[in-house]
Amino acid sequence: MSVLVYTESENGKFKKNAFEVASYASEVAKQLGTTVTAISVNTEENEGLGSYGVSKVLNVSDDKLKAFNAKAYARAIAQAATKEGSQVIIVSSSTDCKFLAPILAAKLQAGYAPNVVAAPEGTSPFTVKRTAFSNKGFAHTQINTDVKVIGVSNNAFGAHENSVTASVETFAPSLEDGDFSVKSVEADKAVGTVTIADADIVVSGGRGLKGPENWGMVEELAKVLGAATACSKPVSDMGWRPHGEHVGQTGKPVASNLYIAIGISGAIQHLAGISASKVKVVINTDPEAPFFKAADYGIVGDAFEVVPQLTEKLKEFKAQNS
Amino acid sequence: MKILVCISNVPDTTSKINFADGDTKFDTNGVQFVINPNDEFGLTRAMWFKEKQGATVHVATVGEASVEPTMRKALAIGADEAIRVNAVPTDGFFVAQQLAQVVKDGGYDLVIGGRESIDYNGGMVPGILATLLDMNFVNTCINLEVDGNNATATREIDGGKEKITTTLPLVVGGQKGLVQESDLRIPNMRGIMMARQKKLNVVEPVEAINATTDAKFDKPAPKGAVKLVDNVDDLVNLLHTEAKVI
Numbered sequence: 001m002s003v004l005v006y007t008e009s010e011n012g013k014f015k016k017n018a019f020e021v022a023s024y025a026s027e028v029a030k031q032l033g034t035t036v037t038a039i040s041v042n043t044e045e046n047e048g049l050g051s052y053g054v055s056k057v058l059n060v061s062d063d064k065l066k067a068f069n070a071k072a073y074a075r076a077i078a079q080a081a082t083k084e085g086s087q088v089i090i091v092s093s094s095t096d097c098k099f100l101a102p103i104l105a106a107k108l109q110a111g112y113a114p115n116v117v118a119a120p121e122g123t124s125p126f127t128v129k130r131t132a133f134s135n136k137g138f139a140h141t142q143i144n145t146d147v148k149v150i151g152v153s154n155n156a157f158g159a160h161e162n163s164v165t166a167s168v169e170t171f172a173p174s175l176e177d178g179d180f181s182v183k184s185v186e187a188d189k190a191v192g193t194v195t196i197a198d199a200d201i202v203v204s205g206g207r208g209l210k211g212p213e214n215w216g217m218v219e220e221l222a223k224v225l226g227a228a229t230a231c232s233k234p235v236s237d238m239g240w241r242p243h244g245e246h247v248g249q250t251g252k253p254v255a256s257n258l259y260i261a262i263g264i265s266g267a268i269q270h271l272a273g274i275s276a277s278k279v280k281v282v283i284n285t286d287p288e289a290p291f292f293k294a295a296d297y298g299i300v301g302d303a304f305e306v307v308p309q310l311t312e313k314l315k316e317f318k319a320q321n322s
Numbered sequence: 323m324k325i326l327v328c329i330s331n332v333p334d335t336t337s338k339i340n341f342a343d344g345d346t347k348f349d350t351n352g353v354q355f356v357i358n359p360n361d362e363f364g365l366t367r368a369m370w371f372k373e374k375q376g377a378t379v380h381v382a383t384v385g386e387a388s389v390e391p392t393m394r395k396a397l398a399i400g401a402d403e404a405i406r407v408n409a410v411p412t413d414g415f416f417v418a419q420q421l422a423q424v425v426k427d428g429g430y431d432l433v434i435g436g437r438e439s440i441d442y443n444g445g446m447v448p449g450i451l452a453t454l455l456d457m458n459f460v461n462t463c464i465n466l467e468v469d470g471n472n473a474t475a476t477r478e479i480d481g482g483k484e485k486i487t488t489t490l491p492l493v494v495g496g497q498k499g500l501v502q503e504s505d506l507r508i509p510n511m512r513g514i515m516m517a518r519q520k521k522l523n524v525v526e527p528v529e530a531i532n533a534t535t536d537a538k539f540d541k542p543a544p545k546g547a548v549k550l551v552d553n554v555d556d557l558v559n560l561l562h563t564e565a566k567v568i
């Protein structure tokens with residue numbers, strides 16, 4: 001009966017979103033009068049999940065699952081759900097979770113609600129609020145099936161401490177060869193930089209920056225803030241920046257606490273993908289740029305002057321406040 | 323190779339979003355509908371397979387007759403045939419079950435869908451479809467090559483990309499990258515004329531579950547005016563003391 005949450009990790013350590021989804025699961029469990037069980041794969045320090053309301057951890061330790069594999073991971077989670085009799089399963093909105101969630105939903109004949117931004121509005125019928133129309137609207141979605149899969153939007157619910165004692169059990173799902181018929185050959189992932197999905201702060205550049213050679217100052221600013229870098233669509237179409245940095249309606253969604261847009265006009269397709277961010281700052285030479293209507297703070301000015309100044313100022317600020 | 327491209331009919335990316343009937347429905351008034359951008363990348367890649375590897379390309383949509391102009395556009399771009407499942411696409415699980423029947427009946431080797439529809443943002447139809455049919459599945463696919471029964475794909479991951487090998491039959495959830503932006507095609511006159519001759523088959527839905535219901539919609543609260551500052555000192559100060567984000 002417990003609420004099951006899949007807590008993601010990387011190199012054995014829980015990702016930040018693991019604590020957010022655990023907190024969300026804990027809220028759902030409270031509403032349903034039950035407890036939270038987490039399933040983790042190849043992780044250490046599982047007891048730590050207790051701080052976020054998880055009372056039992058099913059830890060899978062299996063070399064075959066070292067590289068993420070959506071089908072195999074979905075099978076493991078489905079088996080954990082069956083074992084625990086879980087009717088509600090919580091996952092994050094990471095790229096991996098968005099890959100495995102539909103597979104999991106199909107396996108369990110479960111309704112799946114993605115991009116959920118708040119605690120359930122009711123449990124009978126089970127109703128959640130989620131973003132739709134690329135952040136231009138919200139849908140209040142009822143899940144009609146016995147088993148429900150919920151994808152929690154990044155940074156929407158937050159991590160909340162709620163300490164219980166977590167017991168840790170080893171869990172060995174029975175995986176089949178067919179689960180590994182989609183094979184990861186190699187992953188090419190920037191090391192030591194923050195990803196857009198995990199970032200609290202995203203610094204994004206547009207065509208106003210004139211050329212790829214000018215991204216040094218964007219990277220510099222991002223570094224001071226511990227931020228991820230992103231860009232508008234034409235910037236990645238022209239090959240100034242990698243495709244993975246393209247954000248917006250047809251790119252990656254951004255739901256950071258702070259989004260800084262430099263030399264980006266604020267086209268509707270761009271805004272659609274980033275408007276879930278809490279605070280938006282725009283730096284643009286044109287006071288008429290549509291982005292100013294969507295932003296919280298703005299500087300009308302030349303990025304080539306403002307950005308280096310901002311970086312310097314933030315360096316001073318960080319030095320004083322650390 | 324027989325390819326099915328799943329097309330979702332969505333409001334144009336510039337559409338203003340409104341709701342009707344006591345906020346229970348999307349208001350289609352004055353809205354222009356287009357091929358879901360993620361599917362357009364997939365369709366264009368399918369055209370490449372048609373031209374370079376002799377593939378047959380069909381497109382399928384679950385929707386009412388009002389989606390036919392979007393399907394004609396896909397035919398004008400070069401798909402050989404279209405299939406419309408005559409049902410309102412209320413829920414991703416429902417749509418996937420309908421498409422599963424289409425795939426079974428048509429014996430497709432490769433099914434190309436999009437990472438998500440830009441309207442309801444479900445991001446679930448291709449994954450559910452693949453699982454119902456026990457086909458291989460690659461999501462957020464940004465490159466796809468097929469050689470006989472083997473497929474090589476690249477998938478976008480958080481912070482990078484991952485190279486994948488697998489086999490047909492395969493379902494992919496595609497997006498920008500599958501082809502370049504500049505490869506997208508605008509239907510020309512000849513394509514539009516030819517599309518009129520092509521088959522647009524209408525089939526009735528199979529019995530299926532509706533796993534979710536969107537009961538109500540609303541819009542984000544309107545935003546307050548931007549605070550303009552003229553120097554970085556003030557900006558840093560505001561971000562720290564007022565917005566509390568640094």
Ligand SMILES: Cc1cc2nc3c(=O)[nH]c(=O)nc-3n(C[C@H](O)[C@H](O)[C@H](O)COP(=O)(O)OP(=O)(O)OC[C@H]3O[C@@H](n4cnc5c(N)ncnc54)[C@H](O)[C@@H]3O)c2cc1C
Pocket residue numbers: 205206207208209231232233234235246247248249250251262263264265266267268269270273283284285286289301302303304335359
């Ligand atoms: C189907 C479709 C999907 C799309 N999806 C997306 C999407 O997902 N994401 C996306 O971003 N776009 C998307 N677009 C494109 C979108 O419509 C815009 O074309 C794009 O966002 C514009 O990018 P930009 O703001 O970088 O460039 P521009 O519109 O050229 O704006 C550049 C800005 O930089 C400013 N500027 C110039 N010089 C300086 C300077 N020295 N200092 C400061 N500012 C300066 C200018 O005033 C201007 O406002 C999509 C379009 C379509 C048709």
Ligand SMILES: Nc1ncnc2c1ncn2[C@@H]1O[C@H](COP(=O)(O)O)[C@@H](O)[C@H]1O
Pocket residue numbers: 327328329330331358360361382383384385411414417434435436437438439440442443444445446447448
């Ligand atoms: N009504 C539909 N008819 C055909 N294909 C669809 C439909 N809805 C979604 N799809 C496909 O599934 C993908 C993901 O859609 P969704 O799960 O709705 O976000 C889309 O990009 C399409 O390829």
